[in-house]
Amino acid sequence: MxxxxxxxxxxxxxxxxxxxxxxxxxxxxxxxxxxxxxxxxxxxxxxxxxxxxxxxxxxxxxxxxxxxxxxxxxxxxxxxxxxxxxxxxxxxxxxxxxxxxxxxxxxxxxxxxxxxxxxxxxxxxxxxxxxxxxxxxxxxxxxxxxxxxxxxxxxxxxxNPQLQNPGMVFHPPMLYLGYISMTIPYAFAMAALLSRRLDTDWLVAIRKWTLVSWLFLSIGLLLGMWWAYVELGWGGYWAWDPVENAALLPWLTMTAFLHSVMIQEKRGMLKKWNLALVIGSWLLSVMGTFITRSGVISSVHSFTQSPVGYYFLVFLILAAAASFTLYARRLPLLDAEARLESMVSREASFLFNNLLLVGIAFSVLWGTLFPILSELVQGTKVTVGPPFFNQVNIPLGLALLALTGIGPLIAWRRASLPNLKRQFAVPLTTGGFVGLILLVGGMRDGWALMAIALAGFVAATVGQEFARGARARHRQYGEPYALALARLVGRNRRRYGGYIVHTGILILFVAFAGMAFKTETQVTLRPGERATIRSPYGWTYRLTHLGISQYDALNRQVTAATLEVERDGKRLGVMTTEKRQHVDGLGRPTFQPSTEVGIRSDLREDLYIVLGGVVNGTEQAVFRFTINPLVWWVWYGGVVLVLGGLVVMWPGGGSPAVKRVQAGYAVRLVGKQ
Amino acid sequence: MADCTRREFFGLVGGLASTALYRPLPPSAAQDSLPGTGPSGKLWDPSRAGRPLPPVTARDNDAAIQAIEKQLKCTCGCNQDVYTCRTTDFNCTTSPAMHQRVLQLADRGKTAQGIIDQFVRENGVQILMAPPKRGFNLAGYFLPSALILAAAAVLVLVLRRWARAAAATPATSAPAASPAALDATAAELERLRRELDRLPG
The missing domain is CATH 1.20.120 (Four Helix Bundle (Hemerythrin (Met), subunit A))
Structure with a gap:
């Protein structure tokens, strides 16, 4: 074979x-x-x-x-x-x-x-x-x-035992599918440049492909976060590892493109920018592969390193040179068909949204490559870890979250002052109210407070959009509200699917904010002994070590510690955490023992238990207990985001016929009043 | 073998089989306790549970020590800080040694910053999880934000210029029709704009 x-x-x-x-x-x-x-x-x-x-x-x-x-x-x-x-x-x-x-x-x-x-x-x-x-x-x-x-x-x-996890079966192919499918929009962009057919038509051909690519990347990133959380045992889901960053970069630029492409479709503007984003996103996906493969930057994904990275580097340089040379030669053909009419317009807000998305991408890339730059400039290699990325990117991320709420509130072309007042009243009040409640409730982490308050603002924006749309249909066609809401989404899938994606994003931000209140402790317990830990919600967990058992499974020898868990005196059940020594078919150990985490999830927090090891070969065990607030919402927010993406790309929603119907509906509505 | 009787043959086979199947039990196997019934029973095969660990002490959970260790990078190649590595990768021997070094320096009365400085002296600036904010490293921290702010300022200027240009030549740049083409009065158009404003989005 x-x-x-x-x-x-x-x-x-x-x-x-x-x-x-x-x-x-x-x-x-x-x-x-x-x-x-x-x-x-x-x-x-x-x-x-x-x-x-x-x-x-x-x-x-x-x-x-x-x-x-x-x-x-x-x-x-x-x-x-x-x-x-x-x-x-x-x-x-x-x-x-x-x-x-x-x-x-x-x-x-x-x-x-x-x-x-x-x-x-x-x-x-x-x-x-x-x-x-x-x-x-x-x-x-x-x-x-x-x-x-x-x-x-x-x-x-x-x-590798860390790869023997269902998340790892689906995470790499999803990311790869995202990277790979990006080649198709790139190919169409190059085709448009080569054939000089640079009107908006080529964008129509790639609309679905860009969404497919973005959706696969989103799923790949989320599955990677889930895998890191349940498998690696450090109690988090994002560590700003270079390979994680490499996957995030094209996602950010693709997200920027999915917003700015609307301006080109509606107004014939931003042609140069959109082409640059498509080319840049594809090059970033190749660069992601280069970073993963080359080992040029140390990463936990070391199982994929080898000298083939240099093939990618040469390919990347050649592809970038060819693409941007062609792009530069076609710039005179890429003039806008219309001009922006007002600073206070949906178009302008999308431009700032693009600026932030591309800015965050640059900041992540900058941080990822900074160790190499530092070595070149200062002769000293520095470490750029989570403290650096959090410091630089949290404010930018929050600004982006704010724009997620602001953008949909501003009208296309030009927004009038009365319109702005009417649009912003409820979301701003909601955001302020949420912030006030948190402040009065004792939340003192500034970033977390801002994230949740802004999420309240965005949630109110999205809710207002759905409510107004459904109410307009109810008034116009006499449809019940539930049906009106369903038809509203069904008839304008791109717009309302986009709002569902925004909902997923705001849920993710709230979940990220929850990690500011993570608590962890290490204890040694003999069988029968108990440890008590307090959660950020004020609950008291009591964990009783029941004992350790050892047994053989298909390709591993398992050492499993069992603990009984109580919360505020109420028994929650039994949790198990394992050490696994993987063996080959001849019973020989293949890798170092790995850890299998015990996780109990609910809407408010996760209890995360890791068996560190045993003391002197006895059942006396070292455990790490972590309480991670709101982690469940990361996965839930991810599901909402993916569902929103599916609604956007579902066939039929954005056809010209539907648009004509919608236009007719608007005219009738005006005429009726 | 030709002189071997049937009894001797079966005895030989039985002896060989029992020798082949014999696996001496580890001395600890008989001492294993049932869950929760013994103070601390021995494991059947402790090597399966990874590297033997010492019991956790109160200082291992000391918030001040953890805060220091979260700023120091473990040198085992894991890319994690010392605290995360020693509480995650229990096979690693580097992060426990670095932890002991932190405790040792703390026992000598060094402040948190003093301990970090000592690690930098011994291992170089690469031991820090984030580069110190000085010299070229400042570019690392502030260049992205500075560029974004500069780009935002340029964007504002460009948008204002576009908006002014559009206001100066509305008929050529905007697809909107003139009042005459629509056969509507200015008041009617204003009413239309207000109605459109009320529509979602």
Missing amino acids: TVLGNLALWVAFLVGIWGALTGFMGGLLGRADLQQSARHAVFAMCAALLTAVFALEWALFHHDFNVEYVAAYTSRNLPIFYTWSALYAGQKGSLLFWASVLSVFGSLALTFTSRRHAPLLPYVAGVVCAVAAFFVTVMLFAANPFARLAFTPLDGNGL
């Missing part, structure tokens, strides 16, 4: 180069035969890469330990679930995954894009082939997943 895999990679490589050449030449020369050939090349490359994936999965499932990748990331006793995910557990496999998914996305884009955009498609095929060919080149010449060992080990190393 490795022969088949290698053969498939070579076919993909050659076809990819052919597709890139014919795509660009076909587009530039207007030759239909070359254009058709480029299109077929994308499909052929897709087939070849899927064959390579099949070959690697075959080797993984058949425990072909002569294949270096299989021996490095699996063992005979690895559960099937994780054997499948070993495809992207290591660098070589994830490169194959990247290239394959890109070819699938490319094929889908070529198949389902409207004929209206046909002149762009040869270039799209060319870009997809060129990018995929780069990944195949890295595989063939630096990181071949089908490389064989000189001997065949009896068993493999097994998968």
Whole structure:
């Protein structure tokens, strides 16, 4: 099967180069035969890469330990679930995954894009082939997943225990899907530049793709946070690790694009800015891959480092140079079709929103790269950890949260003073009221107080938008309020889906603020002994150590500590936390013992228990007890955000026909009064 | 083997089998206690529970010590501060040693800043979780905010210029039709604007 895999990679490589050449030449020369050939090349490359994936999965499932990748990331006793995910557990496999998914996305884009955009498609095929060919080149010449060992080990190393978690099965592919799908909007942007079709039409072609990409990135980031929380055992979900930052960067710029693109669609403005955002987002996604792969910045994601990072660096520099040179040459064709009419308008607020999003992205990038810069400038490498990022980014994040509430309150084109008064009255009162209650209630953490008060302001903004829309439909059509609300969302999915996303964001900010009140303590307990801890809500938890048991599971030896938990004298149940020593099929230890956290979640707080270890080989155990307020809301806010994203991208909501109906509804409403 | 009787053969097989299957029990196995019934029973195989740990002392939970350790980076390569590493990665031997060093310096009467300075002297500035606010590092802290503020100022100026330009040439820049084209009076248009303002968004 490795022969088949290698053969498939070579076919993909050659076809990819052919597709890139014919795509660009076909587009530039207007030759239909070359254009058709480029299109077929994308499909052929897709087939070849899927064959390579099949070959690697075959080797993984058949425990072909002569294949270096299989021996490095699996063992005979690895559960099937994780054997499948070993495809992207290591660098070589994830490169194959990247290239394959890109070819699938490319094929889908070529198949389902409207004929209206046909002149762009040869270039799209060319870009997809060129990018995929780069990944195949890295595989063939630096990181071949089908490389064989000189001997065949009896068993493999097994998968890193931290990766043996359901979150880790879905988190990497989701992030990759986000990164990879961003190539399609980038390909359309390059196609628009190359073909000089720089009206707003190309944006229509990529609208769904940008949303898909943003949605996958959002899910990937949230799953990564969940994985870090339940698996790593440090009691948090975001550590400003360089790889986390690398995933956040394109998410921020894509979010900026999803806002500014509305101005181009509605007013024909910001063409230059939008193109720069699409190109920048894609380059950031490649840079994210470079940071993950190169090890140029130390990171907890060290299981993916290798010299292939330098291939990415060269690719990144070449791609950036080519993209921005072309962009600069087309600038004269990118003049706005309209002008901004007032400083106090939705357009202006979106511009400030973009400024903050891109500013935060810059600040995160700056902090991530600052150790390298410091070494270059001062000759001293410094550490840039959470204290730095929190100090720099919390004020910016809160300003962004404020704009999340302000933007929807300001009218398009020009807002009048009476309109502003009417729009802001309820949200401002709500935000102020929430802040006052917290202050009177004794909250003294300034950032947390501001975050929750601003969340109140944004919640009132969103609530007001939904209430006014539903009331208008109720008055106009006599619909019951629930139906009016449902139809309001259904008829204008982009707008109200966006508000649902804003709701998710405000929930996330409140949840982040909760971590300011985290409490933790370490204790040593013998069986029967109790520890008492107080939560930020004033409750008293009593945890009784019941004892430790040891047993064997499929691929691990488990040491499990059990504790009985009471809160204010009421028994809540039994919690277990484990130490796991993973072993291979021959019973040999494969990694250092890992920790399995015990978590009890409710709406208000999480009780988070970690078994540190034992004293002198006895049942006397060292525990860390952490109380994390409002963590559940991170996951809930994430679900709301994703649901909002799905509403926005659900087909049909933004069609021209619906817009006409809405316009008619507005006119009738005015006429009726 | 040719002279071997059936009894001897089965005896030999039985002996070999019992030798092969024999696994001496660790001396501690018989001492394991049932949950909650013993003061502290021995584990069957303590090595499975990771590195043996000393009991936690009151000073391990001292808020002042933790605050110092949260500013110091563990040098084991985990990228975490000393406190987080020693309470998370229980296999790490570096962060407990750094913790002991912090306690040692505190016992000598050093202040929090004195302890941090001592670590910097011994390990370089890289030992800090965030660079000190001096020299080039100030750029690290303030450049993003300064750039955002500068960009905001430029944006305000540009937007004002655009708004003025749009006000000067409304007919060419705005798609809105003139009152004459709509066949409506100024008062009617004002009423229309007010009505539109009432609409959500």
